Amino acid sequence: MTSHQVVPIKVYVAVWAALSILTMTTWQVALIDLGPFNIIAAITIAVVKMLLVVTIFMHVRQADSLTRLYVGAGFLWLVILLGILLCDYLSRSWIPGGQFWPSGPAMIVGG
Amino acid sequence: MEQQFSSAQLGMWAFLLTEIMFFGGMFGAYTVYRSMYPGAFQSTTHYMNVTLGMANTLVLIASSLTMALAVRSAQVDNQKMLRIMIVLTLFFGFVFLGIKGYEYHEKWVEHLIPGPHFEYNVPNYAHQAQILFFLYFAMTGTHALHMVIGAGLLTYLLIKSYKGSFSSHYYTPVEIIGLYWHFVDIVWIFLFPLLYLIGAHLHA
Amino acid sequence: MSTAIETPRSTETLNYLNTKYGWKSWLFTTDHKRIAILYLISISFFFLLGGIFAMLVRLELATPAGDLFNSDTYNKLFTMHGIVMIFFFLIPSIPATLGNFLIPMMIGAKDLAFPRINLLSWYIYIVAGLIAVGTMAYGGVDTGWTFYPPFSSTYSRTYVVAAAIAVFVSGFSSILTGLNFIVTIHKMRAPGMTFDRLPLFVWAHYATSLIQLLGTPVVAITIALLGLERIFHVGIFDPAIGGDPILFQHLFWFYSHPAVYIMILPGMGVINEIVACFSRKRPFGYPFIAGSSIGIAVLGFLVWGHHMFVTGQSMYASLVFSLLSMAVAVPSAIKVFNWTATMYKGSIRFETPMLYAFGFIGLFTIGGLTGLFLATLATNVHLTDTYFVVAHFHYVMVGGMVLGYLGGLHFWWPKITGRMYPEFWGKLSALIVFVGFNFTFFPQFLAGYAGMPRRYHAYAPEYQVFNVMSTAGASVLGIGFTLPLIYLIWSLFYGPKAPANPWGAKGLEWETSSPPPTYNFDTPPVMNEEAYNYSGDDTGVHVG
Ligand SMILES: [Cu+2]
Numbered sequence: 001m002t003s004h005q006v007v008p009i010k011v012y013v014a015v016w017a018a019l020s021i022l023t024m025t026t027w028q029v030a031l032i033d034l035g036p037f038n039i040i041a042a043i044t045i046a047v048v049k050m051l052l053v054v055t056i057f058m059h060v061r062q063a064d065s066l067t068r069l070y071v072g073a074g075f076l077w078l079v080i081l082l083g084i085l086l087c088d089y090l091s092r093s094w095i096p097g098g099q100f101w102p103s104g105p106a107m108i109v110g111g
Numbered sequence: 112m113e114q115q116f117s118s119a120q121l122g123m124w125a126f127l128l129t130e131i132m133f134f135g136g137m138f139g140a141y142t143v144y145r146s147m148y149p150g151a152f153q154s155t156t157h158y159m160n161v162t163l164g165m166a167n168t169l170v171l172i173a174s175s176l177t178m179a180l181a182v183r184s185a186q187v188d189n190q191k192m193l194r195i196m197i198v199l200t201l202f203f204g205f206v207f208l209g210i211k212g213y214e215y216h217e218k219w220v221e222h223l224i225p226g227p228h229f230e231y232n233v234p235n236y237a238h239q240a241q242i243l244f245f246l247y248f249a250m251t252g253t254h255a256l257h258m259v260i261g262a263g264l265l266t267y268l269l270i271k272s273y274k275g276s277f278s279s280h281y282y283t284p285v286e287i288i289g290l291y292w293h294f295v296d297i298v299w300i301f302l303f304p305l306l307y308l309i310g311a312h313l314h315a
Numbered sequence: 316m317s318t319a320i321e322t323p324r325s326t327e328t329l330n331y332l333n334t335k336y337g338w339k340s341w342l343f344t345t346d347h348k349r350i351a352i353l354y355l356i357s358i359s360f361f362f363l364l365g366g367i368f369a370m371l372v373r374l375e376l377a378t379p380a381g382d383l384f385n386s387d388t389y390n391k392l393f394t395m396h397g398i399v400m401i402f403f404f405l406i407p408s409i410p411a412t413l414g415n416f417l418i419p420m421m422i423g424a425k426d427l428a429f430p431r432i433n434l435l436s437w438y439i440y441i442v443a444g445l446i447a448v449g450t451m452a453y454g455g456v457d458t459g460w461t462f463y464p465p466f467s468s469t470y471s472r473t474y475v476v477a478a479a480i481a482v483f484v485s486g487f488s489s490i491l492t493g494l495n496f497i498v499t500i501h502k503m504r505a506p507g508m509t510f511d512r513l514p515l516f517v518w519a520h521y522a523t524s525l526i527q528l529l530g531t532p533v534v535a536i537t538i539a540l541l542g543l544e545r546i547f548h549v550g551i552f553d554p555a556i557g558g559d560p561i562l563f564q565h566l567f568w569f570y571s572h573p574a575v576y577i578m579i580l581p582g583m584g585v586i587n588e589i590v591a592c593f594s595r596k597r598p599f600g601y602p603f604i605a606g607s608s609i610g611i612a613v614l615g616f617l618v619w620g621h622h623m624f625v626t627g628q629s630m631y632a633s634l635v636f637s638l639l640s641m642a643v644a645v646p647s648a649i650k651v652f653n654w655t656a657t658m659y660k661g662s663i664r665f666e667t668p669m670l671y672a673f674g675f676i677g678l679f680t681i682g683g684l685t686g687l688f689l690a691t692l693a694t695n696v697h698l699t700d701t702y703f704v705v706a707h708f709h710y711v712m713v714g715g716m717v718l719g720y721l722g723g724l725h726f727w728w729p730k731i732t733g734r735m736y737p738e739f740w741g742k743l744s745a746l747i748v749f750v751g752f753n754f755t756f757f758p759q760f761l762a763g764y765a766g767m768p769r770r771y772h773a774y775a776p777e778y779q780v781f782n783v784m785s786t787a788g789a790s791v792l793g794i795g796f797t798l799p800l801i802y803l804i805w806s807l808f809y810g811p812k813a814p815a816n817p818w819g820a821k822g823l824e825w826e827t828s829s830p831p832p833t834y835n836f837d838t839p840p841v842m843n844e845e846a847y848n849y850s851g852d853d854t855g856v857h858v859g
Binding site: 006007009015016020027030038046049057058059063073074081086090 | 120121124125127128131132135136138139142143146147161165168169172173175176178179180183186187286289290293294296297300301303304305308311312313
Binding site: 066073077080081084085087088089090091092094 | 501529533562565569616617620627628629631632635
């Protein structure tokens with residue numbers, strides 16, 4: 001436990017400025033049609049903002065490895081949940097033999 | 112004291128793990144339906160108040176800054192600054208909730224509350240868009256509930272700080288309530304692009 | 316230490332039971348040992364309640380015709396049996412009672428890290444329990460403990476929302492217990508109590524707590540969304556308006572499969588302690604047993620789809636889920652092999668806790684291996700929603716967890732109460748439970764394999780022979796569970812006084828008096844030897 005070190009005010013203000021700028025960026029980027037990259041850009045910017053908050057505001061940069069392990073586990077488990085969910089939904093319309101089911105709600109495919 | 116501080120800190124992080132998964136269930140539903148109904152989800156952006164969403168994001172980021180500075184003030188034993196920063200954080204929190212309430216009212220007026228009175232002028236998408244609005248209310252509602260709880264905790268901190276409970280030797284509650292407040296901020300950082308900006312490029 | 320108004324009787328030393336008297340000293344206590352007792356009483360009530368529902372179910376099934384109850388009543392009976400047993404008995408059973416009592420003592424601490432949160436979690440449990448009991452008193456719920464939509468969200472005419480609230484609230488109790496254990500295990504260990512000296516019981520509870528933290532919130536929010544859908548008639552899971560009911564199953568089983576490990580891991584922890592003590596040997600492969608607990612907790616989160624093979628889930632996802640489900644068998648098997656290897660060439664004593672441990676190992680193995688049948692895609696199609704599944708999870712939950720719980724309760728009963736239970740009656744009821752259990756549930760494997768579906772109150776006559784055996788076995792099992800209730804309560808008053816360490820067991824909890832003082836140890840303990848240092852101590856007498 002070493003988070004008693006005091007972080008200078010200017011670091012906090014710099015993080016705040018970065019977060020505000022990234023908020024504007026995420027909005028501006030969303031206005032451009034990037035196809036599938038819109039969502040990727042939005043998530044990437046959000047993850048960067050999250051990392052800024054977690055490391056500086058929440059003092060994980062100074063924290064011990066146990067705290068870091070718990071922070072990492074939290075996000076890993078979220079990825080497990082979302083990832084495995086998507087594995088099901090994205091592969092539901094696949095038909096053996098390489099033919100893809102015509103468009104439409106994937107859930108009606110059934111067995 | 113050191114033992115107590117580090118226990119409380121680990122406890123809060125463990126609790127935040129739970130919170131991540133609590134919101135995670137809704138993010139899971141969001142992911143699934145967005146991948147299932149991309150068109151309908153994009154069409155909803157037209158009905159979102161992006162300006163207010165942006166404003167709220169900036170308000171919340173500012174409140175995170177004041178919260179971080181509140182913890183810092185406690186660390187350096189600056190009692191006056193500690194109180195000012197807690198009050199500012201509370202203030203931003205209430206601004207956020209006020210704007211959120213106004214947005215909810217807008218949705219009410221426009222019949223965008225899911226349920227029997229839901230109206231959507233793209234008939235093909237009516238059912239599917241309703242799912243997005245359900246998720247919108249569930250996610251922002253749960254988030255707002257966390258803000259309200261956070262405001263309660265901040266009020267508790269304020270009272271305690273007027274009693275002179277905190278110093279550079281003991282500021283555990285400030286630190287762990289700060290962690291909670293930043294977490295709530297992070298949730299919003301994800302909610303904003305995912306709920307307000309899905310189809311922004313179509314309406315630019 | 317004592318603030319009691321009455322002075323304690325002079326013949327007894329001060330302990331956590333006699334320092335204070337009166338109901339206030341119990342309901343406002345923050346002593347983990349007293350909270351454990353509060354939990355013990357409450358879960359015993361729910362075990363009894365769930366047991367009554369089970370008996371009614373078995374009575375109905377004694378004959379093929381649906382003659383005792385109509386189908387609606389029967390649906391409510393098995394639903395309430397499931398909800399009570401899973402959320403109000405199995406989930407809190409070992410962690411909240413034995414875990415609560417023993418973890419601080421085993422690691423040499425005065426209490427849990429957050430004693431008041433510990434009490435809060437009991438109150439939350441009680442609130443949830445009262446809501447559940449109220450729901451049942453008003454007419455109950457008939458969705459099955461799984462709350463599948465769209466039946467639960469749209470069609471059921473019973474008190475689904477109230478039951479959902481009960482489950483939602485009970486989840487927070489479980490989360491707070493897990494959180495408390497994790498912080499306690501990390502931060503409160505006595506000097507010398509390194510992670511490689513931690514009792515395996517504590518390791519098992521650490522893994523359990525991780526699942527409680529990471530899984531419970533997901534089912535909580537899912538049940539909440541379901542309740543909202545039912546109240547406001549908005550569709551997130553309703554296929555009629557574009558929702559996907561399978562999504563509910565995904566989110567539900569994301570918790571509820573790992574929840575099986577919330578139920579079984581603490582039981583495995585108990586068995587580790589019992590087997591080591593009554594074989595008088597160090598557990599074979601300590602790091603593997605500890606690691607397999609964590610392995611089960613992690614892998615357990617990757618396999619939930621095996622409950623959904625026939626639902627219309629992607630067949631590619633099913634393939635992966637099937638494979639990963641097989642993989643969970645590995646850490647489970649490591650445990651079983653290590654227990655048997657621990658017993659090999661040990662000087663085994665056949666006391667009551669050890670009998671339960673034998674029962675656990677045998678029945679859990681059967682339960683686990685039949686799980687592989689169900690994890691196999693092709694056989695799953697044949698066996699899903701039959702009595703084979705019912706038999707499988709009762710082998711794990713009753714044959715595993717309940718036997719582990721009873722074994723642990725007997726093992727630590729002298730420590731908890733300061734009294735010895737009657738050994739003869741203990742052995743006899745362990746035997747009755749084992750026989751009754753197999754008579755109840757083994758025929759269900761056969762009935763299920765022959766095609767008898769679960770959750771029906773009437774069935775084809777050719778299954779009657781299995782069901783009559785099962786119902787007869789259930790009455791034997793009922794006797795086996797009632798006997799401990801009687802003689803354990805009897806022992807509180809008439810049982811001989813227990814010494815500090817009646818089994819000659821290793822571990823810090825045995826080095827303090829029975830029952831322990833309020834702050835567990837008169838002098839702060841230091842762990843100055845390896846865990847389970849049974850070597851060179853074959854007399855079985857340990858001077859503590
Ligand atoms: Cu499972």
